[in-house]
Each structure stands twice: as C-alpha cells, then as structure tokens.
Amino acid sequence: MANDYNHPNRSRSLQRAKRRKTNIILNSLIVIVILLIVIVACTIFLGGGKNDNKNTAPANTTHTQDKTKNTSKNEKDNQNNGNNDNSTGTVNDNNDQSGNATDDNQSDNSSTNENGDTSLNNSDVVANEGNDGNVKKTYVNPNWKPVGTSQTGGHQYSSDSNSTDWKEKEKALSYATGIPTDQITIWYMSRSGSDSSVIGTITSKKNKKAYRVYLEWVDGQGWKPSKVEELEHNDRQ
Structure with a gap:
C-alpha cells in the first residue's frame, strides 16, 4: 500500500520539476529574444541616423553645385542678351542713317541742361540777342x-494732329529745341506764307520755357529747322 501511494506523488513531483525547467527555458528564451530585439532596434536607429547625415551632405553639395551652375548660366544669358541689345541698337542706328536726318543729329547738335531739356548752347549754334x-x-x-519723311508722292501739308505731316513737324520741333516730343506742348502751328514754311510756338513741360520755331520743307527730305527764338513769355497762351 505504501508503494502505491508514493508512486503517484513521485510522478507529480517529476512533472512539476519538468514544468519548472521548461518554464525557465522558455523565460530565458523570451529574455534573449527581447534583448536581441532591443539590440537590433538600437542598431537601426543609431546607425540609420549616421547614414542619413552622410547621405544628406552630398545632396546639399549637389544642390549648391547645381545652383552655382544655374547662376553662371543666367549671367552668361544676361551678357548675351546685353550684346544682342547692343547689336539691335546698332542696326537701328544704321536704319536711321538711311533717312535724311536722324536722332543722332539731334544729339550732335544740342546738349542737356540742368532742367532736363536739351539746350541750344551747342558750339554749332549761333546765338544772338532777340530783335523784339x-x-x-x-x-x-x-x-x-x-x-526725314515717310510721305510719298509729294508733300501733303496738314493741320490734323494725327496726320503724318503733323507728326513730322513735331519731330522737327523736338530736333530743333532738343525737347522730347512727349515733353512738348504745341500752342500754335501754322503756315508762314506757303505750305513749305511753318512757324510753331511751343513750351517745355519740364521747365515751361517757350520757343518759337521756324521750319522749312525740303522736298523728299522732310522738315528742316531754320531758326529758333527763345521767348520771354508764351505769347500764344
């Protein structure tokens, strides 16, 4: 009877011992797995941060190099555009020279005064005291x-401010006085005995100076200034 009683107790003890050993092994494996996970995670995060820094530096360098190349390219393009503009200006000057008078003539025959208008105090200009x-x-x-003129088939005198003849007379007034056409106020413009002779009274919008300008028509070449009078006051206002 005693042996039968001890046998079941011994079996249970053996089973409990096996369970403890199994639990210890399992717990140890779990701990090992956790440690491995922690180690791998640290390696990924710490190692990844260093790699990111290494990869970032070349990217920034590449961006800077590209930016430098683009800047250099833009400077070259701007320089080329400047050269093209100069070339265009040269062509325009040549085209102007093909006419009978040019804007260069205006520049050559006058100089700029302190008021912004172009004065008549040029070495080619003969100035005398007024006679009235x-x-x-x-x-x-x-x-x-x-x-110069764009009129064909002879001169067509016109008092219409939108006509070709009027615009060419404005150009002659500007040429004679050196005042840009958009800075001229025309108070009077009329024939002086014939269609080929004109007197115009103008003022400068900048300095309000008044001038009386005499123009003569040259066939095939346009209006030519013959005399400019600087007035004490605008007698056409």
Whole structure:
C-alpha cells in the first residue's frame, strides 16, 4: 500500500520539476529574444541616423553645385542678351542713317541742361540777342538737317494732329529745341506764307520755357529747322 501511494506523488513531483525547467527555458528564451530585439532596434536607429547625415551632405553639395551652375548660366544669358541689345541698337542706328536726318543729329547738335531739356548752347549754334521785346535769344545752327519723311508722292501739308505731316513737324520741333516730343506742348502751328514754311510756338513741360520755331520743307527730305527764338513769355497762351 505504501508503494502505491508514493508512486503517484513521485510522478507529480517529476512533472512539476519538468514544468519548472521548461518554464525557465522558455523565460530565458523570451529574455534573449527581447534583448536581441532591443539590440537590433538600437542598431537601426543609431546607425540609420549616421547614414542619413552622410547621405544628406552630398545632396546639399549637389544642390549648391547645381545652383552655382544655374547662376553662371543666367549671367552668361544676361551678357548675351546685353550684346544682342547692343547689336539691335546698332542696326537701328544704321536704319536711321538711311533717312535724311536722324536722332543722332539731334544729339550732335544740342546738349542737356540742368532742367532736363536739351539746350541750344551747342558750339554749332549761333546765338544772338532777340530783335523784339518778347524774344530773349535767337538760335541758328548751320548743321541742322531735314528730319526725314515717310510721305510719298509729294508733300501733303496738314493741320490734323494725327496726320503724318503733323507728326513730322513735331519731330522737327523736338530736333530743333532738343525737347522730347512727349515733353512738348504745341500752342500754335501754322503756315508762314506757303505750305513749305511753318512757324510753331511751343513750351517745355519740364521747365515751361517757350520757343518759337521756324521750319522749312525740303522736298523728299522732310522738315528742316531754320531758326529758333527763345521767348520771354508764351505769347500764344
């Protein structure tokens, strides 16, 4: 009877011992797995951060190099555009020279004063005192030339401010006085005895100076200034 009783107890003890050993092994394996996971995770995070830094530096360098190349390219393009603009300006000057008078003639025959308008105090201009009470000075330039014309089939005199003839007279007024056409106020423009002779009274929008300008028509070449009078005051206002 005693042996039968001890046998079941011994079996249970053996089973409990096996369970403990199995649990210890399992727990140990779990701990090992956790440690491995922690080690791998640290390796990934720490090692990945270093790799990111290494990869970032070349990327920034490449971006800087590209930016430098683009800047250099833009500078070259701008330089080429500047050269093209100069070339265009040269062509325009040549085209102007094919006419009877050019804007260069205007520049050659006048100089800029402190008020922004182009004065008549040029070495080619002959200035005399006025011959009446309202004329301050009289200017004559032997080098004045006709301003050119686009009129064909002969001269067509016109008092219409939108006509070709009127625009060419405006150009001649600007040429004679050196005042840009968009800075001129025309107070009077009329024939002086014939269709080929004109007198115009103008003022400068900048300095309000008044001038009386005499123009003569040259067949096939356009209007040519013959005399400019600087007035004491605008007698057409």
